[in-house]
Amino acid sequence: MLRMSLRRMIAIFDEDGGGDVDFQEFVSGLSAFSSKGxxxxxxxxxxxxxxxxxDGYISNGELFIVLKMMVGSNLKDQQLQQIVDKTIMEADLDKDxxxxxxxxxxxxxxxxVSMSMTLDTF
Incomplete structure (x- = not known):
C-alpha cells in the first residue's frame, strides 16, 4: 500500500506525465499548499x-482507490464501496x-479548503 501511495504522489506532482518529478514540478505542486495559493x-x-x-473526472473506481489508500485496512472493501457509491450519488449532479x-x-x-491545505510558516 505504501508503494502505491508513493507512486500516486509522484503522479500527482508529475505534470508532464514523464514518470518523474523535476524541481519545477515539485515547486509547482507545493505551491498549492502556500498561504499565497x-x-x-x-x-x-x-x-x-x-x-x-x-480525464477531468473522478470515477467510482478512482474514488475507491484513493480512499483505500487513505483508510488502508480500517474498513472492509464492501463498507468502503458503500461510502464511494453514496459520495458519487450525492456529488454527481448531472447523473453521468x-x-x-x-x-x-x-x-x-x-x-x-484554503485553511486545510495551507502549511503554517515558521
Missing part, C-alpha cells in the same frame, strides 16, 4: 489527487456516474 489552486490540486487517469471539477467544487464548498 488561492482557493481554486488548492481545489484543483485536491481534485488531481482523485483524478487518477487525468462521475464527478467533474465543478461538482467536486460544489461538494467541498462548505469546507475551508
Amino acid at each position: 488561492n482557493k481554486e489552486q488548492k481545489l484543483r490540486f485536491a481534485f488531481k489527487v482523485y483524478d487518477i487517469d487525468r 456516474g462521475k464527478i467533474s471539477f465543478e461538482e467536486f467544487t460544489k461538494m467541498v464548498e462548505n469546507t475551508d
Whole structure:
C-alpha cells in the first residue's frame, strides 16, 4: 500500500506525465499548499489527487482507490464501496456516474479548503 501511495504522489506532482518529478514540478505542486495559493489552486490540486487517469473526472473506481489508500485496512472493501457509491450519488449532479471539477467544487464548498491545505510558516 505504501508503494502505491508513493507512486500516486509522484503522479500527482508529475505534470508532464514523464514518470518523474523535476524541481519545477515539485515547486509547482507545493505551491498549492502556500498561504499565497488561492482557493481554486488548492481545489484543483485536491481534485488531481482523485483524478487518477487525468480525464477531468473522478470515477467510482478512482474514488475507491484513493480512499483505500487513505483508510488502508480500517474498513472492509464492501463498507468502503458503500461510502464511494453514496459520495458519487450525492456529488454527481448531472447523473453521468462521475464527478467533474465543478461538482467536486460544489461538494467541498462548505469546507475551508484554503485553511486545510495551507502549511503554517515558521
